[in-house]
Amino acid sequence: MSRPARALVVNAAVAAVAIVTLVPLLWMVSASFMPPGAANTMPPPLVPRTPTLEHYVALFTRLNLLRNFLNSLLISGVTTIVSLFINALAGYAFAKLRFAGRDRVFQLLVVGLVVPAQVGMLPLFLMVRGLGLVNTPWGVMIAALASIFGIFMIRQYALGIPDELLDAARVDGASEFQIFRRIVLPLLRPILVTLAAFSFLGTWNDFLWPLIVLSDERKFTLPVALASLVGEHVLDTELMMAGAVVTVVPVLILFLVLQRSYIRGVLMGSVKG
Amino acid sequence: MSADPRGTHVTQTRAGWLFVSPALGLIGVFFVVPVVVGLLLSFTDFDIYALGDPSVARIVGVRNYAQIVSDREFWGALRNTLTFVLGGGPLSVLASLGAALLVNARLVRFKSVLRVALFSPVVTTLVAVAIVWRYLYHPHYGLIDFALRGLGLPAVDWLGDPHWAMPAIILFSVWKNFGYNMLIFVAGLQNIPEEQYEAARIDGAGGWARFRHITVPGLGPTFLLVGVLTMIGQFQLFAEPYVMTAGGPLRSTVSLILLMYEQGFRWWRLGYAAAIAFILLAIVLVATLVQMRLQRLERR
Numbered sequence: 001m002s003r004p005a006r007a008l009v010v011n012a013a014v015a016a017v018a019i020v021t022l023v024p025l026l027w028m029v030s031a032s033f034m035p036p037g038a039a040n041t042m043p044p045p046l047v048p049r050t051p052t053l054e055h056y057v058a059l060f061t062r063l064n065l066l067r068n069f070l071n072s073l074l075i076s077g078v079t080t081i082v083s084l085f086i087n088a089l090a091g092y093a094f095a096k097l098r099f100a101g102r103d104r105v106f107q108l109l110v111v112g113l114v115v116p117a118q119v120g121m122l123p124l125f126l127m128v129r130g131l132g133l134v135n136t137p138w139g140v141m142i143a144a145l146a147s148i149f150g151i152f153m154i155r156q157y158a159l160g161i162p163d164e165l166l167d168a169a170r171v172d173g174a175s176e177f178q179i180f181r182r183i184v185l186p187l188l189r190p191i192l193v194t195l196a197a198f199s200f201l202g203t204w205n206d207f208l209w210p211l212i213v214l215s216d217e218r219k220f221t222l223p224v225a226l227a228s229l230v231g232e233h234v235l236d237t238e239l240m241m242a243g244a245v246v247t248v249v250p251v252l253i254l255f256l257v258l259q260r261s262y263i264r265g266v267l268m269g270s271v272k273g
Numbered sequence: 274m275s276a277d278p279r280g281t282h283v284t285q286t287r288a289g290w291l292f293v294s295p296a297l298g299l300i301g302v303f304f305v306v307p308v309v310v311g312l313l314l315s316f317t318d319f320d321i322y323a324l325g326d327p328s329v330a331r332i333v334g335v336r337n338y339a340q341i342v343s344d345r346e347f348w349g350a351l352r353n354t355l356t357f358v359l360g361g362g363p364l365s366v367l368a369s370l371g372a373a374l375l376v377n378a379r380l381v382r383f384k385s386v387l388r389v390a391l392f393s394p395v396v397t398t399l400v401a402v403a404i405v406w407r408y409l410y411h412p413h414y415g416l417i418d419f420a421l422r423g424l425g426l427p428a429v430d431w432l433g434d435p436h437w438a439m440p441a442i443i444l445f446s447v448w449k450n451f452g453y454n455m456l457i458f459v460a461g462l463q464n465i466p467e468e469q470y471e472a473a474r475i476d477g478a479g480g481w482a483r484f485r486h487i488t489v490p491g492l493g494p495t496f497l498l499v500g501v502l503t504m505i506g507q508f509q510l511f512a513e514p515y516v517m518t519a520g521g522p523l524r525s526t527v528s529l530i531l532l533m534y535e536q537g538f539r540w541w542r543l544g545y546a547a548a549i550a551f552i553l554l555a556i557v558l559v560a561t562l563v564q565m566r567l568q569r570l571e572r573r
Contacts, residue, residue, distance in 0.1 A: 007380040014375050018390045021420060021448065027416060028405045039415040069437065076525065098282070099289030105297070112304065113541035116509050118530055119550045120307030122543050123314055146299035177287035205398045207512045208530070212538055223400035227516055230404050237408050246403035255396040259389055262396070266456050 006145065008033070022249040028099035032242035039237040055242035065219055065246060069139065073220060075210075076203040079141045080196050086146045088192060089133025092184050096161060097176070104154070112148050125212055137168070144203060150195050153268060157191040158184070194265035197258040201251050219261070222247045315548040321541035330544070337548035348547070349524055350532040353439060357528065358507045358560075361443035366405055368451040370492075373458030388459070393453035399449065403516040405447045407432065411516075432518050435525035440515045441524055451508075454499045461487070461495035498567040501561055508557050529553045 027046070031039040032055055034048040052091075059065040072123050093099075094106045124143055125134075133139035161184065169179045210221045217228060233239055255262055275351065315337055316517055317323075323330035342349045394402065409415050410431035418428040431441035473483050508530040514520050520527035520535075525534075529549060537546030 004382075007374045010375070010378050010380045011382060014378075014381050014387060015324065016385055017372065017375060021391055021394065021452075023416070024405050024409060024448070025397070026551070027409070028402075031408075039408070040411075040415070044416055044419050067567040077319050082284045085343055086295045086299065089292040096362060097285045097289035097292065105293070107302070112300070114558065115308060115503065115554065116505065117304075118509060118511075119534065119554050120304060120311050120358060122533075122537050122547050122550065123307040123310035124542070125538070126310075127303070143299075143303040144302075146296040148300065148304075151296055154531050176292075177285060180292070193418035201396055205400075206394075207400050207536070208517075212534075223398055223512075226404065230407075237414075240404055240408070244398075247401040250344065251396055251398060252393060255393070256389070263388075263392070263456060266453060267460050 010066060011036065020104070028241050028244050028248070030244045031238055034238045036236065036238055039241070047089040050159060055236075055239045056246070058239060059246060063229070063242065064218075065222075065225065068220050068222050069116050069246065071219060072204055072222040073139050075137050076200050078137075079144050079203045080199040082141075082149060083147055083199055084192055084196055087150035088154050088163075088185065088188060088197065089180065090146070090189070091151045092158045092180060094151065095155045095158035096166060098161070108153065109148050117143075120211065121212065133217055134261055135215050136213075137219070140210045141203075143209070144199075147199075149269070150199065151197055153265070154191055157188060161187055172191065190261065190264075191256075191268075193258065194268070197254065197262045197267050200254065204251050279454045291445070296514045308471075311547045312551060314544055315551050319542075319544040320545075323543070324541055333544070337545045338552070340431055340482070340545065341548055341552065346527070347534060349528050350527045353525065353527055353530045354508060354510060356439050356503055357446075357510050358444060360440075361446055362500070362503055362507055364443065365447045365503060366454060366496075368447050369454030369499070370458050372451055372455040373462060374488075376455065377382065377459050377462045388456070391455060394449050395452040397449070399512045400516055403445065403513055406448075407517050410441055433522055435523045438522060438526045442510075442517060445517070446507075446510075446513060450503075454503065457495060457499055458492065460510050465491035493568075500564055504560060504564065505557055508553060509558075544567060 030047055033051040033053070034045065035050060035052050035054070038045060038048065047254045094102060108109075128134055128139045128142065131139075131142075133142065165183060166179055168185055174182070204221075205223065207220075207227070210224050211227070214220050214224055217225065220228065226240075226247055229243055230240055274380055316332055316334060318333045318336070319327075319330040332465060372391055375381065376384060376391065381387070385534045394557055411415050411417055412430045412433065414562045415431075417431070429437050430438050469487050469491070473487055478486070509530055511530040511534065514526040514528055514531050515534075520531055530553070533546045533549040533553070535541045536549065
């Protein structure tokens with residue numbers, strides 16, 4: 001095969017793979033604008049013949065999905081900000097501050113990475129219940145406010161900060177916390193953006209733990225609300241697609257905006273093994 | 274603050290522990306303690322009565338484990354989970370590798386747009402796209418069966434047929450996840466020196482030979498990493514069957530975590546559910562060790 005012919009074949013194959021990958025998402029968006037019942041006709045329509053916003057209106061008025069949207073936003077936002085700060089403090093200390101027992105404690109932490117979170121979920125539920133946090137956003141957030149993975153990523157990055165910079169600040173009389181705030185945090189900015197994207201998307205998309213903790217539909221996060229909605233509205237294809245769009249589009253936009261940072265995180269997290 | 278080495282040493286020790294303590298405290302209380310308590314819980318008969326009054330719970334030794342081993346539900350869930358891991362795992366790694374080779378091919382245009390497009394299912398909300406796929410799998414109106422019929426193939430009742438429900442979940446999960454490992458493979462491919470390919474080409478090696486003798490060995494460490502991470506993730510199968518099939522039809526898609534969830538949070542048999550969780554942990558640990566050992570043997 002000649003080079004142009006080969007290029008054509010390869011690019012056509014790639015385009016086909018990309019289209020097949022995107023069809024479910026495109027169909028989701030398209031069906032969400034179809035009038036009730038239109039998606040279930042033959043042959044399946046690919047674009048709405050008479051586009052309508054009625055499902056979005058129904059979701060945000062009759063079905064009160066806005067509340068669930070705000071719950072998700074609150075839980076993901078607070079978890080991201082608080083965990084970023086706590087993980088950054090710890091990750092930096094494990095990388096740069098010299099203290100006895102540091103490396104042993106860090107090794108123990110890394111062992112915890114292989115234990116799936118579900119293993120501790122039953123006692124965790126009993127604890128959350130004991131603290132009176134069942135059916136509250138705090139109950140959902142509490143276990144995610146520090147993460148071994150986050151500490152690990154920040155430590156890897158912080159190892160690259162030159163000691164001379166920190167020592168110079170110490171000679172100038174800066175306290176360790178001032179050094180952290182004025183020198184270290186700005187230097188960690190790229191990895192903090194990466195982790196923020198990971199943390200926000202991870203919390204937004206999380207399902208099992210919020211499903212366990214939340215029992216009142218007004219307190220549900222979007223994924224839990226959606227899973228419960230599909231129980232009653234399984235026949236309302238177009239409505240459910242609108243619900244899926246409302247859930248997925250915010251994280252897709254966030255990913256598109258932060259794609260460089262996010263992809264760097266995927267690759268960094270994979271170097272460690 | 275003095276600049277003498279001993280003075281900074283003391284402040285650094287204090288600051289060090291101060292900086293790590295919020296994280297260690299949270300991880301200790303909300304991760305380490307629950308895991309340890311979970312192990313203890315698995316040796317008790319903690320149930321809905323104990324939920325009201327914990328003093329009712331008694332230590333029953335290994336009774337939960339003995340019951341699990343003789344429970345057909347458990348063996349079904351284990352079989353389903355292993356089908357998902359052993360069937361879906363290699364399939365998903367192969368899909369990732371194939372996509373990575375395509376995206377990385379020299380002749381391909383618009384690489385960065387392509388990468389983002391293929392990666393996008395990874396960042397979507399699992400529950401939401403599982404619902405989307407439920408409709409795509411619909412035997413009458415779904416796009417997938419419509420495409421099959423268009424190709425002259427028989428339509429399949431994907432989620433309604435006990436033989437097809439797990440393959441349907443596997444297919445969905447490959448779509449959802451292949452982009453992640455694809456990125457890791459692309460990075461691995463870019464680490465293989467171009468000179469190796471040039472040298473092989475001069476020696477007259479064809480495309481397949483170059484793939485077999487340069488690309489595959491060059492990706493060796495990447496395979497181990499991708500294999501272990503994929504497998505650990507796949508053993509945690511839960512939301513897909515919960516949303517798409519509720520474990521059915523005929524319990525053919527109940528996974529270990531779904532069984533744990535049902536036993537623990539629907540029937541409130543927390544002791545029994547904790548035992549399931551620890552059996553899962555043991556399986557994950559053994560499988561991880563086996564995979565690492567296999568890869569090491571292969572490299573010799």
